[in-house]
Amino acid sequence: MTLAKHPDPTPALGLPEDDNRFESEPHEALDGPDLPDGWQVYRPSEDDVEDLTSLLRRHETRGRGWASSSEDDVLVAVSGVRTHENLLIRDADGVARGWASAHDRAAGRMLTTLAVDRELPPREADRCARVLLEWCDAQARAVGESRGVPVQQIDATAFADDPRHQQWLADAGYAKVRSWWQMVRPVVPEDRELAPTPGDRGVVVRRVRREGGYESGTMPEAADLHTVHDVLEAAFADHFNSYEESFDEFVHRLREDPGHRWDHWWIAEIVDGEGGDEGGAPEPAGALVGTWLTGPDDTPDGSFVAYIGVLENARGRGVAKALLRTIIADAAERGRNRVGLEVDADSPTGAHELYQALGWRTKYVTESWHKDVPVRP
Template sequence: MREEADVLPDDNRFLSDPEGVVGDADGLPDGWAVDTPDPADRFDVARLAHLLRNHERHGRGWAGASVDDVLVEVSEHGLRMRENVVIRDGEGEIHAWGSVHDRSVGRMLFVHIVERDLPDDVADRCSDVLLAWAEAQARAVGAARGLETQQIDTGTFEGDQRQARWLEGAGFSKVRTWWQMSRPVAVDEEELVETPDHWESGGVVFRLVRRTGDGMPDEDDLREIHDVLESAFTDHFNSSEETFEEFLHRLREDPGHRWDHWWLAEIVDGDAPQPVGALIGTVSESSTGPDGSYVSYLGVLEAARGRGVAKGLLRTIIADAAQRGRDRVGLEVDADSPTGAAGLYTSMGWETKYVTESWHRDVPVR
């Protein structure tokens, strides 16, 4: 495959000087200042992981983030498509963290985390700084992409009234609700399919992406998966164009990424195999028990719906998880999806564990 340096920008599209973006951040306590985190500083990385885990624990009852998740955002590799800001006290301790991700054309993801134990007035001011910084970054990335309007896409856990108040006050609107679902996996479910590597049912073949002689995935297969997902999600909520190179770069950043969790579904009852479905899975690592699998993407072309493609792909990842000794498979579903996907997941044993919300704001670039 082509090197990423040949197809991604050498420098990201964001503004890298936080003070130049938000000024001296009036209103913060004496000695507090905006800064950037240092990915080489283990104390910075550990502090960001602590903030992120506390944010999760407050929002859904438990923490799942790790240092690897932080490094996706702040490492040199991650910064090709991202930028970060932190707010430090006079001793250098980080109390708030913002991260932006140039996700795809017109869509910028924004992570907004403020320490839970801060006094309300200090927490409010930290939030104001992060939100102002994100707005400036949206204008910068939108201008670099030649857009008139740049969307900021962020989120909350359902019931997080503090986060919702800050976002609403900054002009964001709640636009979607997402069910975060999980399904237990039994040991004997490895027999759901003949083998997760390759099996066939009703004229549809379900298989892993092929490997080349050096063990890397076949680029043609990866492009087929990208094309299927782009087409399958064209009419879905907040879909935006993402190049193959951006798509590959982003998914490889995921700490749970594994090439042997990428499946393609092909109709084979015609003259030549026709790719019609794709599933990209990842590993959900656990420090207290067995790992789990996660469905990052599942897409089926409209012309192939009704042939059991989605169900076959889900059976494949369940069987694969059972074969690997994992105890669960997770996924996210749009609570307002018109496709009826939630009904399929429920019928196959998935249940909602917690709920998240998407909040958007469209920022004029010029």
């Protein structure tokens, strides 16, 4: 497969300021929320980030045993007005008790995050969850209508060891559709030597090019960014729940991540001419987008494989292995102590076997729960 060429050197990075497809007024999305007397619903602002972070961290601790979210992570959702919308529930004393965040990810797919204060009595917690999930339905209808699709999918995540959260989703009409292994590989200084040898099996891994080098502060070359997007779209076309995402949406979303760094983006190329151009010019074969994970408290930082994809006609050449060895060696060079990734527990490709062979082990498991919401005419 030969990817399309992109002669325009300047990518359109970002979406129009007014490109928000949500219903931003909470009381328009909710028809008299069923909450205890004195409780209020709000559209949170940056002033609420500290409370939301505390709420989310308690949710994580209850669901898997420890918390990892930071205020920077929450700020992305609250300040991302182009592609995010949020609802905050406070009780009669002003204490944050529930939060839902909707993310307009791609046409037909909306992600949602749900956190309810587990210190609430069960009856009040259940009422809080019902209101948050009702609001999510309303946002799905608004987003789907704006995008012109007949059905809008809501994609929610739950920890595998959190039956109460799972029950809230089930009661709201969601169905569990997939499990995901959250894997971690320890990194030691000696892993610097894992960097693949250029040209091994005809594969070369390089960072996306940046005019003036990485110290220049300039944007990467547009052609390389398009190559990463095109490779990943093609590589994941037949994967579970894959929705086509435009280039602008892709780059805008990844740049929102607090761990985003351009020097964590790599392209793998076939350089021996096999399957490439007749003249032997390098042909894109795979791509990896990594992020920087800040270590909690005084613990070391880590790296994370946000995306890794290999084109079908390049499989069997060791491309994925070369990309993974690259991010491991890079993490070791930076003094980091781990590389994390997520893998589909039900993937027919057997990708987890490669990860396990390279040292990854499952740390915890998450689940995808989906609901299809019919869009109003």
